Amino acid sequence: MEITPLKNYIQTNVDFSEAELDTFCSYFTQKTVSKKDFLLKQGNICRFEGFVIKGCFRLFSLDKEGRENVLYFAIKNWWVTDIDSFTNQKPAHLSIQALEDSEILLINKTNKDRLYTELPKVEQLFRIMTQKTLVSLQRRLIRNHSDSAQERYDHFVTTYPEINQKITDRQVAAYLGITHEFVSKIRNKRMQKKIE
Amino acid sequence: MEITPLKNYIQTNVDFSEAELDTFCSYFTQKTVSKKDFLLKQGNICRFEGFVIKGCFRLFSLDKEGRENVLYFAIKNWWVTDIDSFTNQKPAHLSIQALEDSEILLINKTNKDRLYTELPKVEQLFRIMTQKTLVSLQRRLIRNHSDSAQERYDHFVTTYPEINQKITDRQVAAYLGITHEFVSKIRNKRMQKKIE
DNA sequence: CGCGACGTTGATTTGCCTCAACGATTGTGG
């Protein structure tokens, strides 16, 4: 099992001993997910929290018009779960799908609860992680209000070049909350500017 | 000092003994804030985390065109801080201003760090709080993509009637990311529908 | 009282969407 990326990730956030790292990782299992396969479907109960090793996932939800709104993409070193569904074991708002053949480490609810009691520092780890996620989501929300579609697209491709190269323009559009046709028009304007 | 609301709030989230509750609350100080006063200004370092007892606050940031984007409003039982600025003691993206004469309980960084070490359960409390906030922010982001201005306005006034009655339409507009003129037009359409 | 902030309304503009058609690329079953 490929636990090195997970260990490295933890060490960037909190101070764990080698033994603690091992305990932490021992509760995870590795899973291979093929392109287009779903880890979770809207309405089902989310039984896992996942740490991506390889590949790419999208987390999205369907609105009443049947449109797919992407909450975020997850590549290596990102976590995927429907937090609300996972922590309260109730139907998920989100779907999670692989956009490439992927590898992921999973932990289930029982084992995560065990981790919380066995290693109190795990509380701190997830508090810090969640805080960081919250801050970036707050900034994204504000950007959605203050920036144009053009600016939001530019921000995305410069902030997440690695993600951008893995996904289609349609997916970027679903993330930015604009149409894929408009993304195409934005890209053309960008090309022109770069030539000028 | 009015600590009962804070104690009640904590008990809805985690299981604290009476002694733990007292320890927790002992690190807070009460402050009176007059209408229009700022608890924090964008660019300054946020020295506190606050629990609102009475009144109303807005958390907002200025964009490059000088427009005020409201992240959220806080009335009694809500928390206010610029998490990133507070935890990392760096300049704030947000400003926090009282919209009414208000009462608030504050804790500074030193004392919050003490709390984390003295009462390990505090980690859990703030992890859970942050998770809940994150979930609601995720939903709000998705709604901003899938719902019209009309629908977002309706959602706001039905979800937060208590907040709505305390603030002006201009503030609601800044929260929803639309103009105050358009809010006015939306309200008229609503009135017509209710008469029909 | 007078001033500033507020809500309202209308005319006009615009950023982005919708719908439709097209070729290019990718994926797939026979």
Add this chain to the structure above:
DNA sequence: CCACAATCGTTGAGGCAAATCAACGTCGCG
């Protein structure tokens, strides 16, 4: 391995939701 289907990105014409700009009466407050 190829034929065909599906999905993709592109482009254009037209439309609409919401923004902009401007003017107005009202209200609370200093």
